[in-house]
Amino acid sequence: MTDFAEIWSYLNEGPLLWLTATLIAYGIGDALARRAGGRPLVNPVLVAVILLAGLLWATGTPYATYFEGAQFVHFLLGPATVSLAVPLYLARGHVRRVALPLLAALAAGSLTAILAALGVAAALGVDTATLTALAPKSATAPVAIGIAESLGGSPTLTAVLVLITGMTGAVVATPLLNILRVRDWRARGFAVGVAAHGIGTARALQVNETAGAFAGLGMGLNAVLTALIAPWALSLFL
Amino acid sequence: MIAGIALILCFQLGGEVVARGLGLPVPGPVIGMAALVVAFLMVPRLFESVRSPAEGILSHLALLFVPAGVGIVGHWNALGTQGGPILLALAVSTVLAIAVGALTFVAVARLAGAAAEGDERAGAGRND
Numbered sequence: 001m002t003d004f005a006e007i008w009s010y011l012n013e014g015p016l017l018w019l020t021a022t023l024i025a026y027g028i029g030d031a032l033a034r035r036a037g038g039r040p041l042v043n044p045v046l047v048a049v050i051l052l053a054g055l056l057w058a059t060g061t062p063y064a065t066y067f068e069g070a071q072f073v074h075f076l077l078g079p080a081t082v083s084l085a086v087p088l089y090l091a092r093g094h095v096r097r098v099a100l101p102l103l104a105a106l107a108a109g110s111l112t113a114i115l116a117a118l119g120v121a122a123a124l125g126v127d128t129a130t131l132t133a134l135a136p137k138s139a140t141a142p143v144a145i146g147i148a149e150s151l152g153g154s155p156t157l158t159a160v161l162v163l164i165t166g167m168t169g170a171v172v173a174t175p176l177l178n179i180l181r182v183r184d185w186r187a188r189g190f191a192v193g194v195a196a197h198g199i200g201t202a203r204a205l206q207v208n209e210t211a212g213a214f215a216g217l218g219m220g221l222n223a224v225l226t227a228l229i230a231p232w233a234l235s236l237f238l
Numbered sequence: 239m240i241a242g243i244a245l246i247l248c249f250q251l252g253g254e255v256v257a258r259g260l261g262l263p264v265p266g267p268v269i270g271m272a273a274l275v276v277a278f279l280m281v282p283r284l285f286e287s288v289r290s291p292a293e294g295i296l297s298h299l300a301l302l303f304v305p306a307g308v309g310i311v312g313h314w315n316a317l318g319t320q321g322g323p324i325l326l327a328l329a330v331s332t333v334l335a336i337a338v339g340a341l342t343f344v345a346v347a348r349l350a351g352a353a354a355e356g357d358e359r360a361g362a363g364r365n366d
Contacts, residue, residue: 026300026301026304043300044300044301045301045303045307052304052308056308057311067309071305073304073305074305077267077302077306078250079243079250079295081250081268082246082253082270082271083246083271083288083293083296085249085271085288086292088271092279098350100346100350101342101346101347104343105342109338112334113334113335116327116334118327120331121324124323125323134328138332138335140299141299141303142302143267143268145306146268150264155306156306156307156310159309160310161328163303163307164328165331165332168333172332176337177337180337180340184344187339187340187341187343190340191335191337191338191339191343194335194339195339196336198299198300199300202300223271224264224268224271227264228264
C-alpha cells in the first residue's frame with residue numbers, strides 16, 4: 001500500500017485537489033449563508049476564503065500550489081465580466097427613461113468611492129502598493145482585479161479589499177438610506193450597486209426587485225467608469 | 239450553449255487584443271462587455287444564444303472571487319501593519335459613496351421631472 005504522504009505529494013502536483021477543495025469550500029459557505037437567512041455578515045466567499053486559508057496553513061501548502069488548481073475558477077472572471085453585457089442589455093429601457101439621474105449618480109458615486117478611499121488611506125500613511133490595490137475597490141471583482149493588474153497593483157490584495165467593500169455596503173445601505181430618507185428604490189439600488197458591486201446588488205435584490213435591477217445596472221456601469229478614472233485618480237495621490 | 243460560450247470568449251479575446259494593441263488602461267474584458275452590449279443592440283438575435291451561459295456564470299459570480307481571496311494568506315503583513323487605516327478608508331468611502339450616489343440620483347430626477355414613477359414604486363415596495 002502506498003504511503004499517504006506519497007499520495008498527498010502526487011495530488012499536490014496536479015490541479016484536481018485544490019480545484020475540488022475550492023468548490024467544496026464555496027458550497028459550504030453558500031449553504032451556511034442560506035441557513036443564516038442571507039444576513040450579509042455570513043458571506044459565502046468569506047466563509048470559503050477562511051476555510052481554504054486555514055487548510056493551506058494547516059497543511060503547509062504554498063499559495064502558488066493552491067492556485068495551480070484554483071486558476072480554472074479564477075480564469076472565469078474574464079468571461080463573467082463580458083457576461084455583464086446581459087443584465088445591462090436587459091435594463092436598457094430603464095436607462096433611457098432615467099438617463100440623466102443615472103449618469104449624475106454614477107459619476108458622483110464612483111468619484112466619491114475612489115477619491116474618499118484614496119484620500120483617507122493616503123492621509124493615514126498607507127503605502128503606494130496598497131493605494132494601487134485600493135483604487136478600483138468599488139468595481140465588481142473581475143474588473144477591479146483586472147484594473148489593479150494593469151496598474152501594477154496586487155490582484156489578491158484587491159480581491160480582499162473588494163470583498164470587504166461589498167460586505168460593508170451590504171450591511172450599511174438600508175439603515176443609511178433610511179436615515180437619509182431616500183425612498184426612491186431606483187436611487188437606493190443604483191447607489192448601492194455603484195458603491196458595493198455584486199455583494200451590494202445581491203443585498204438590494206433581497207430588499208426590493210426594482211432596487212436589485214438598478215443595483216445590477218450600477219455595478220455594470222461603474223465597472224466601466226472605474227476602469228476609466230482609477231488610473232487618473234491614483235495619479236493624484238502618488 | 240457552445241455558440242454562446244464561444245461568442246463570450248470571442249468578445250473577451252477581441253477586447254484583450256484592442257486593450258493590448260492600443261495600450262489602453264481599461265481591462266480587455268470590460269471592452270468586450272461594452273462591445274457585446276453594442277452587438278446586442280445591432281443584432282438582437284445574438285442575445286438569446288448568449289443569455290443562458292452568461293446568466294449561468296453570473297449566478298455563481300461570488301465563487302469566482304474565492305481563488306484571489308485566498309491570496310490574503312500572502313498579505314497578512316500588509317493588513318497587519320496598515321489594517322486600521324485600510325478598513326477606515328473602505329468604511330468611510332463606501333458610506334459616503336452610497337449617500338452621495340443616492341442623493342444625487344434623487345436631486346437630478348426631481349430636476350428632470352422623472353420622480354413620479356420612482357416614488358410610486360417606492361410606495362409599492364414599502365408594503366411588501
